Amino acid sequence: MSSAADPVNPLRDPQDRRLPRIAGPSGLVIFGVTGDLSRKKLMPAVYDLANRGLLPPGFSLVGFARRDWEHEDFAQVVHDAVREHARTPFREEVWQQLAEGMRFVPGVFDDDAAFQRLRSTVEELDKSRGTGGNFAFYLSVPPKFFPTVVAQLKRHGLSSGETGQWRRAVIEKPFGHDLASARELNQVVHEVFRPSEVFRIDHYLGKETVQNILALRFANTMFEPLWNRSYVDHVQITMAEDIGIGGRAGYYDGIGSARDVIQNHLLQLLALTAMEEPASFHAKALVTEKLKVLNAVRLPADLATHTVRGQYAAGWQGGRKVPGYLDEEGIDSESTTDTFAAVKLEIDNRRWAGVPFYLRTGKRLGRRVTEIAVVFQRAPHSPFGTTDTQELGQNALVIRVQPDEGVTIRFGSKVPGTQMEIRDVTMDFAYGESFTESSPEAYERLILDVLLGDANLFPRHQEVERSWEILDPVEEHWARYGRPEQYPAGTWGPRAADEMLARDGRSWRRP
Amino acid sequence: MNIDLTDTTSSQINTALVNARRASGSPAVGMVLTLVVVTDEGNHYDALKAAGEASKEHPSRILVVVRRPGRSPRDRALARLDAEVRLGGGGAGAGETVLLRLHGELASHAYSVVLPLLLPDAPVVVWWPEDAPENPAGDLLGKLAQRRITDAAATEDPVRTLALRSETYAPGDTDLSWTRITPWRSVLASALDQKHTTISGAEVEGEEYNPSTELLAMWLTERLRVPVRRVTSVGPGITAVRLATVDGEICLDRAHGSLAELAVPGQPDRHVALHRRTTAELIAEELRRLDPDEAYEQAVRLGVHRLAEPRQGGRGRGEDVEAGGSSGGSDDSGETDQSGESGESASSDEGSEAPR
Numbered sequence: 041m042s043s044a045a046d047p048v049n050p051l052r053d054p055q056d057r058r059l060p061r062i063a064g065p066s067g068l069v070i071f072g073v074t075g076d077l078s079r080k081k082l083m084p085a086v087y088d089l090a091n092r093g094l095l096p097p098g099f100s101l102v103g104f105a106r107r108d109w110e111h112e113d114f115a116q117v118v119h120d121a122v123r124e125h126a127r128t129p130f131r132e133e134v135w136q137q138l139a140e141g142m143r144f145v146p147g148v149f150d151d152d153a154a155f156q157r158l159r160s161t162v163e164e165l166d167k168s169r170g171t172g173g174n175f176a177f178y179l180s181v182p183p184k185f186f187p188t189v190v191a192q193l194k195r196h197g198l199s200s201g202e203t204g205q206w207r208r209a210v211i212e213k214p215f216g217h218d219l220a221s222a223r224e225l226n227q228v229v230h231e232v233f234r235p236s237e238v239f240r241i242d243h244y245l246g247k248e249t250v251q252n253i254l255a256l257r258f259a260n261t262m263f264e265p266l267w268n269r270s271y272v273d274h275v276q277i278t279m280a281e282d283i284g285i286g287g288r289a290g291y292y293d294g295i296g297s298a299r300d301v302i303q304n305h306l307l308q309l310l311a312l313t314a315m316e317e318p319a320s321f322h323a324k325a326l327v328t329e330k331l332k333v334l335n336a337v338r339l340p341a342d343l344a345t346h347t348v349r350g351q352y353a354a355g356w357q358g359g360r361k362v363p364g365y366l367d368e369e370g371i372d373s374e375s376t377t378d379t380f381a382a383v384k385l386e387i388d389n390r391r392w393a394g395v396p397f398y399l400r401t402g403k404r405l406g407r408r409v410t411e412i413a414v415v416f417q418r419a420p421h422s423p424f425g426t427t428d429t430q431e432l433g434q435n436a437l438v439i440r441v442q443p444d445e446g447v448t449i450r451f452g453s454k455v456p457g458t459q460m461e462i463r464d465v466t467m468d469f470a471y472g473e474s475f476t477e478s479s480p481e482a483y484e485r486l487i488l489d490v491l492l493g494d495a496n497l498f499p500r501h502q503e504v505e506r507s508w509e510i511l512d513p514v515e516e517h518w519a520r521y522g523r524p525e526q527y528p529a530g531t532w533g534p535r536a537a538d539e540m541l542a543r544d545g546r547s548w549r550r551p
Numbered sequence: 552m553n554i555d556l557t558d559t560t561s562s563q564i565n566t567a568l569v570n571a572r573r574a575s576g577s578p579a580v581g582m583v584l585t586l587v588v589v590t591d592e593g594n595h596y597d598a599l600k601a602a603g604e605a606s607k608e609h610p611s612r613i614l615v616v617v618r619r620p621g622r623s624p625r626d627r628a629l630a631r632l633d634a635e636v637r638l639g640g641g642g643a644g645a646g647e648t649v650l651l652r653l654h655g656e657l658a659s660h661a662y663s664v665v666l667p668l669l670l671p672d673a674p675v676v677v678w679w680p681e682d683a684p685e686n687p688a689g690d691l692l693g694k695l696a697q698r699r700i701t702d703a704a705a706t707e708d709p710v711r712t713l714a715l716r717s718e719t720y721a722p723g724d725t726d727l728s729w730t731r732i733t734p735w736r737s738v739l740a741s742a743l744d745q746k747h748t749t750i751s752g753a754e755v756e757g758e759e760y761n762p763s764t765e766l767l768a769m770w771l772t773e774r775l776r777v778p779v780r781r782v783t784s785v786g787p788g789i790t791a792v793r794l795a796t797v798d799g800e801i802c803l804d805r806a807h808g809s810l811a812e813l814a815v816p817g818q819p820d821r822h823v824a825l826h827r828r829t830t831a832e833l834i835a836e837e838l839r840r841l842d843p844d845e846a847y848e849q850a851v852r853l854g855v856h857r858l859a860e861p862r863q864g865g866r867g868r869g870e871d872v873e874a875g876g877s878s879g880g881s882d883d884s885g886e887t888d889q890s891g892e893s894g895e896s897a898s899s900d901e902g903s904e905a906p907r
Contacts, residue, residue, distance in 0.1 A: 050750070050774050051740040056846035058733050058836070062741040090824065093734055096741055097813045098821040133810035134824040170818040172745065 063491030065096050065172035067141070067165055069158070071149075071189055072181035073103035073114075077212070081243075082180065083118045084125040085483035090138050091128045092480075094488055098169040100141030102161055106148050114144035127481055141169050149181075149188045155196040162198065173205035176239075176490050182291075183214060186225060190232040199232045209233045210490055212241050213304050217295060218515065219508035226501045235501060239490045244305045244410075245497040246482030246489075249445040249471065253312045253412070254321075256439070256447065263437070266416065268391045273434060274544075275397045276413040277309050278551055279441075280405035282357060284529070285379070289370030298349070298381035298511060301401040305410075307334065307507045308499060309441070310397055313412055314387055323495035327503065334506045336389045343517040345543060348525070348536045350380035352404040355528035362404065362529045378524045379403045382537045383514060384544075396544065400537065404529040409551040410441040424460060431463045436549070445471040554636040561667035564634050568647060571638045582646045584838065585670045587677045587692060588615045589661065592652075597830070598680040599648065604831030606646045609838040612670050613648040616692075620658035629655035632664060662691040669695065674841050678834065681705045688721030697841050700834070702727040709762035710855055717851045722843035728762040729847045730833045732789070734825050735767060735803070738813065739792060742801055746815050752795040753779040758786030767792065768858050770850040780859050788827055 052059070068086065070078055089095050103114045119139075123130060143161050147154020165171045177198070179189055190209065193199040201207050209229060216222030229238055244250055257264055266272070279301055285292045292300070311330040318325040340346035354364040366373045380402030387397065416435040429452070438448040446469050453465040489497055518524075525534035532548065541547050552574070554567050586606070590598050595617050602613050621627050635650040651664055669675055676698040677687070683701040684690040693699045703712040703726050716726060753771045757764030767789060768779045775794075784790045787808040794801040798816040803823070805811035811825040 049740060049743045049747070050776075051736070051743050051771075053774070053846060056736075057840055057842075058844070058846065059737045059740055062737060062744070064741075065745050093737060093824075096745070097738065097823045098819070131809075131824060131826060133822075133826055136810055137822045137824045140822060168819050169821060170745070170815070 060092075060094055061488075061492060062094055063096050063099070063488060064174060065098055065170055066174040066176065066491050067100035067102060067162070067169070067171040068176050068178060068487070068491070069102040069104060069162070070178045070180055071104045071185075072179070073144075074105045074107060074117075075180050078103075078180050079117070079121040080125050081481070081483045082178065082487070083121040084127065085481055085487050087118075087122040087126045087134070087138060088128050088481065088484050089488055091126075091131060091134045092484075095138075095491075097137075098141065098171060099138070100143065100165045100169050100171050101138065102143045102145060102158070102165070104145045104147065104154070104158060107144075107146055109144045109146060111142060111144050115139050115142045118142060127484075141165070141171075149185055149192060152192075152196075155192045155198070159196045159198055173201040174207075175201075176208040176210055178210040180212060183211075183216070183225060186211065187228045190229055194232045206237065206493065207233065208237045208239060208490055208493070210239045210241060214295065214299065215240060215304070215504045216508065217299055218512050219505060222501075222505055222508050226505070230501070236495065238501070239486075239495065239498045240501075240504065241486055242304050242308055242499050243482040243486065244441070245308060245499070246484075246486040247441060247445075248480070249439065249441045250309070250312065251497070252447075252471075253309075253439060258317050267414075269393055269395045271416050272392075272395050273415050273417040274395055274546060275310075275313060276415065276549055277306050277313070277397065277399045277411075278413070278549075279305060279401045279410040280408060280532075280551065281401075281403045282405060282408045282530075284352065284362060284404050285365070285368055285371075289368060293371055293375055293377050296349075296378040296381065297401050297403065298378055298383070298514065302381055302383065302399055303507045303511045304499070304504075306399045306401060307337075307510065308503075309412055310334075310337070310385070310399065311503070313414070313439075314392055314397070316391070321496070323498075323500075326496060327500050331500075331502055331506060333387065333389070334503060334510070336387050336392075337510050338386045338388050339510065339513055340384050340386065343514060344521065346384040346540060347514050347517070348380070348382040348534060348540050349378035349518055350402065350527045350534035350537070351375075351377070351524040352379050352402075352529045353526040355404075355530050357404055357530035358407070364526070364529070365403075376518075376523050378518070380405070380524070380527060380533045380537070382533065382540060384540065385510070398541065398546075398548070400533065400548070402533050406530065406532050406550075408443065411551050412439040412441065413437070413549050413551075414439075415546075415549075424462060428460045429462045431461070433464045438549075552638045556634040556636065558631050559634050560632065561664055564636065564649060564651075564668060567634075567636050568638075568649070571636060572647075582610045582612050582670055582673065584609060584674045584676055584841070585612045585614060585668075586834075586838070587665055587675065587696070588613065589677060589679050589692060590615065590617060590681065592617055592619060594681055595650070598678070599650070601680075601830035601834055602678070603648065604829070605834035605838060608835045610646045611676075611838070612646055612668070614665055614668055615648065615650045616661045616665065617650065617652045618658040618661065619652055619654050621655050627655055630657040631655060632657060662695070665692060666695065674698070676700065676838060676841070678837075680830075685715060686719040687724055688719065697723055698837065699724050700727060700837055701725075703762040704728045704731075704760075709760055710765055713762050713765055713851065714855050717854050720848055720852055722848070725837060725844050725847055726762075726766075726851070727830070727833050727837070729766050729844075729850070730836050731763045731828070732767045732770070733836065734828075735789060735792065736770065738803060738811070738823050738825065739771075739794075742803070742813060742815055746796075746801065746818070748796045748798065750775050750777055750794045750796055750801075752777050754782055754791075754793040754795075755779060755789065756782040756784045756791040756793075757789035759783050761786065761788060764789055765855055765858065766850055769853045769855070770846070772857065773849050773853045778859060 145158045145161055166173055199207055216225045311333050315329040315333040318329045351365045365379050382400035385397045414437045418434055422429055432452040436450040440446050449467045450464055452462045455461040455463050525536050527534040552571055586602055588598050588602055595615055599615050631654040633652040637648040653661055675696040677692050677696040678700040687693040687699040687701055703709045706712040755764055755768040764781055768781050772779045790806055791804040802814040803811055805825050809826045811823045812820055813823050814820045
């Protein structure tokens with residue numbers, strides 16, 4: 041972390057905006073380096089960062105896993121992963137720069153000898169690569185191993201460096217499965233790492249489109265005046281997947297879509313959409329505002345009518361016959377795990393009172409899409425006849441998070457012809473059209489931010505705990521009453537979800 | 552989709568653009584800027600290719616102004632505009648491309664053709680891949696633009712050109728020989744991030760006829776306030792930068808044009824990838840920010856005369872001499888990656904018509 045006390049670098053000039061932010065001397069240690077996430081996202085992201093010249097000279101990558109590998113075997117695995125998944129073209133010289141700093145430490149998490157080896161590897165890297173004692177530990181392992189790993193890091197003196205050095209922990213979701221377990225987990229991690237040195241990855245926040253929500257709202261004048269209960273009728277936040285649970289049965293069963301998606305991604309999107317303007321674009325100011333709005337979130341009194349859960353049944357999804365959730369391999373045929381969840385939330389503040397936020401997520405839905413739709417109220421009075429505006433819906437502003445990132449505005453327009461007929465049209469801003477062909481992957485940005493110590497895009501533990509506080513009553517209600525309703529795969533969820541909105545006189549957007 | 556228009560006007564070209572867009576079913580205009588490339592028949596191919604590549608990152612309307620003033624008095628008296636409209640997809644990049652051939656007298660009135668074709672409200676960037684006007688900001692086309700890109704490395708006498716650029720600098724000017732050194736500058740800056748020390752002198756070693764060497768030296772002089780020496784080497788491009796400190800020398804050495812070695816006293820030697828970028832990558836970097844580049848201003852304004860005379864020789868690299876010799880011509884644009892393109896640009900140089 042650079043502070044004002046640091047000596048000034050004469051080659052840096054705030055006006056010289058071509059020079060990118062390069063992380064200081066540092067290394068990244070990945071636990072569970074043989075996993076899918078590591079091969080498909082982390083390794084390619086590290087290479088892409090190096091290729092863009094954003095990693096410091098001497099950056100080192102250490103893999104830790106239960107494999108009988110030499111450093112070279114590890115480098116080969118990374119090489120293959122990079123070849124297959126990296127976004128930017130492969131360059132031999134970039135690879136050479138990276139490969140020199142690759143180390144592998146074989147071992148299991150409760151093996152003291154392995155952590156001793158990790159420690160000597162880290163010390164060796166400080167000497168041979170100049171990593172300066174700065175290391176980030178990426179825990180790409182199931183949460184049940186967190187306590188062991190962090191305890192081992194502490195026991196072997198890896199969790200804190202000397203003065204002026206940093207040690208950071210990076211953890212992936214799930215951050216617990218309810219408030220109590222989240223608190224426990226936070227406690228375990230915070231005992232070893234200071235809260236400000238713990239980075240929780242919510243890869244959605246690394247996406248350009250999500251960062252753009254703040255730009256859209258706070259850098260412009262034309263949206264913010266409408267962004268309140270006087271103009272907004274309701275907000276729909278959707279994250280739909282077309283895939284089933286795939287090979288994640290062990291993880292997914294018993295967790296379900298609400299815990300998997302609503303608790304983190306959707307509530308974060310809600311916070312960014314609904315929060316007040318932060319005093320500045322710094323981590324602290326952002327967290328203050330996000331927390332403030334999350335604290336104002338209120339569940340409806342009647343959870344039975346305002347929450348819905350579903351489970352996909354066999355059906356046809358995009359031209360392919362797919363099995364139902366209960367028929368998936370490794371799933372108990374009596375399972376009540378939700379693969380679809382929808383909740384209605386209210387925000388008790390002056391800006392949003394009376395404006396419902398509908399959150400829904402699900403697997404095996406119509407198509408893969410994540411979007412935030414701000415639906416506006418109808419015009420209070422229309423000088424046109426009702427037949428003229430029959431086809432006119434509500435105005436809407438839709439932030440398309442993925443795929444096909446962009447923003448759509450829907451409004452009414454006159455149909456050409458002699459009659460006055462008004463129909464919905466859309467105005468579209470597509471990221472791909474106006475900006476880079478391939479914008480950086482979320483993980484590139486997030487890894488770089490970890491190395492730079494910039495916590496803007498990481499949910500803090502207070503946010504995580506507050507999110508569980510919101511979701512827990514829903515889960516408890518579901519556990520007590522009924523079962524999830526079945527919905528055919530490839531549709532937009534159970535009928536109850538439509539009824540839930542119909543009761544309020546509204547309907548879901550077809551994304 | 553290609554539309555050829557012979558003996559046409561700007562308004563007919565505009566109509567063709569709108570029709571073409573409508574025909575392809577995508578009437579939304581997502582383009583973020585207009586890039587005007589001023590070139591001649593011989594060089595437009597390479598320039599257009601680079602601009603097309605860059606437009607994948609910055610969807611833009613590319614207007615290529617090809618000037619054909621003609622040689623005979625009869626040709627010169629004529630004034631004709633031919634245009635070729637290329638839309639979307641394929642090699643043309645992500646936007647629209649219009650190739651404008653300005654015959655005869657019209658060649659000196661490019662402004663009148665370009666003005667009606669600019670995207671409404673969007674920024675304008677003018678790029679002269681070879682010979683730029685003496686005062687880019689005073690040029691009629693240059694006046695339209697927020698950003699004027701020149702390339703000192705492509706001129707006959709790069710160092711003299713740099714001196715000229717410093718005299719005529721106006722906010723919005725930039726030069727590709729400056730863009731080429733961004734990776735060098737960022738590695739040097741991050742090396743000093745890691746090592747806080749006082750620097751007593753510096754040395755930049757690079758190929759002759761490579762204005763990037765001078766610019767890097769001027770930037771270091773300006774930032775560090777120490778004398779900076781230039782040393783001539785056989786290249787390619789810049790080969791080394793050495794900063795003298797009390798503990799010894801910080802040295803960034805790139806002998807072969809891709810992988811550099813960074814030596815910092817008290818720290819282990821490390822390798823840094825510093826590959827030489829293509830023109831398309833340089834243009835893409837230029838288009839990323841359209842505000843005046845103060846760092847460039849300060850560096851170029853320092854003036855070449857403030858640098859000490861270059862020292863010949865440098866450290867001997869026998870095996871490189873031949874490679875350096877073959878690419879030593881003045882059309883070698885310094886740092887540009889010429890993989891696969893060198894043959895083309897060489898032949899097109901011969902076929903070029905002098906614009907003036």
